[in-house]
Amino acid sequence: MSMGPAENVYLPKIAVLDRVVAEIPEVKTFYWRFQDPAEQQPFRRFRPGQFAQVSLFGVGEFPASLPPSPDEDETFFTIREVGSCTAALHRLRPGDRFGVRGPYGNGFPMQQYHGRNLVFVAGGIGLIPLRSCIVYALQHREQYKSIQIFYGAKTPQELMYTEALKEWANARGVECHLTVDRAADGWKGPVGVVPSLFKRPGVEVKVANSTAFVCGPPVMFRFVIQDLLAMGYRECDIVSTLERYMKCGVGKCGHCCIGIAYVCSDGPVFTYEQIKDLGEVL
């Protein structure tokens, strides 16, 4: 045992909420910065796909993915209100303080995908963790070949990041396909589940030399995986990010341990090849 002074990983750093933007019902984006500006730089070295532990004092902590690209100017979380911690975050006003520690987890190895096509498949709020990769890929556009985005939500009102989606659709070498399960007033796009986009006329999902990022509800995940494998995708070329109940984020509390992996420290990003072996995921 080495006896040097240990850094205490459980201590949150104090963050200040700058502004809140409503995204879709129950989901808001929280722009924030550290109270101590010196904390900003080390935190900003996070990788797409990593997460942070968000602390609401007197309520608790929860893990939240980091939707910004590390190269963006602002740091933010996009959070759906589901439990007591997220509800407490939703109650905060600009200027209020909360805690952040991290970044944690492995993140997507974006360098490994240099020279490849990137295919993003997301459903609902599954776009939140993938947003980081998409923006990162666009900021390093020359490193990647074509980029395809397939995204769906239950209704047009529940499509996330609509401004960004428009921007991405107009970017060079990017295809952006949107769908909704149920159309509502004014929706002129496709209606159907996300995998139905793959079969639409004029759509050709890249398979050779491609990596597919899949993130969404379990039922979507299962069908998308089935289709991708049928198209000829190798299991190791499909990546996703898992969610689990977590308390520590650093591989100690044990809640997120499935199969041989701690989702927090060995993940949350896994290839489908790994996910298949972990069991109890789908």
Place this chain on the structure above:
Amino acid sequence: MKARVLNREDVLSVVDLLRRQGYEVLAPFRDRDRDTGFEAVTDENRARLELHLPNPFYPPKRFVFPQVERLMTIKTNASVQIEPNYMERKRAIFGIRSCDVAAIGHLDRFYLGRDYRDAYYEKRRQNLFLVNLVCTDAEQDIGKDCFCLCTDTGPAARAGFDLQLMDLGDDFMAVAGSPEGEALLANQMFRSATPAHVEWRRNILANARSRFQNNTSWFSATVRYVSQSEVLEKTWEEIGNRCVECGGCTYVCPTCTCFTVADRCLGSQEFERVRMWDSCALSGFTRMAGGFNPRRAVHDRRNRRFFRKLAYYFILREKSVACVGCGRCAAVCHGDIGMPAVVEMIRRANHGVTQP
């Protein structure tokens, strides 16, 4: 390191010596019936100290990883202040059994290994002095559920202690396991051991080994079946059917590491963040906000516990099976699915299938 001996009547002087050096000394005391528990030695209770008594169910793990531990206090007045709470007191455990010494070694590798170190565990561990007592008394020390012979962690620890004491009858043998322990042996009550003492030690240990009732909990086959996912689903279901989901096994386990964290109110705008032992036997262990629970069935939760303790992958990672053969889970389990029973159930069920 050289073995020493000391007179039987001087053994408790080791406690006094440690107390004089500023240690709070914790030792097992007898309560009612079989019940024993660790308490701090004081001038009042010192005379009640016993050298041979059943190992307490409530494991000494709590001196490095307490059942409830305040991590920090948080004040949210005009500004937010977060103060960590560390336990800095020097403490010694007198009479820790070999299984529990091995367990603390396992916890060291878990909490201080990998990418992140646990600062709370580290502070407590740095200040902890371990006086291991070898289990030699077949009536008191060796319980009917003890199976450390199968996990190779007892009855005499080989390492991990600062000082090891062993009852030789008229004398006790003392062996140091650390420089701090060696320093203690400089006291004049210790004298060099003779070859006769060493021979006597060997005989006593051989006799102690022969007194274990459970010496057939063969891990090797079970570790293989568990690691290769070859355990039959019906075996897990059988194990799950017998689990009453009390979580007792995890609370008495000296190697269980899981915890949950909660914020508690201390006053207006003042909170404490505490961590508490948690149990994978309980259904809420994996339930996420919103109610989705990826691990619902009780047999999946049992599968999880034994996989985490026995899978080869984790053995490599922590350099030991997460079981030290203390037998506590076997003693407290209402459904008789403590570790030795499960090891046996898996081995037998698979034996019939994979080796017809």
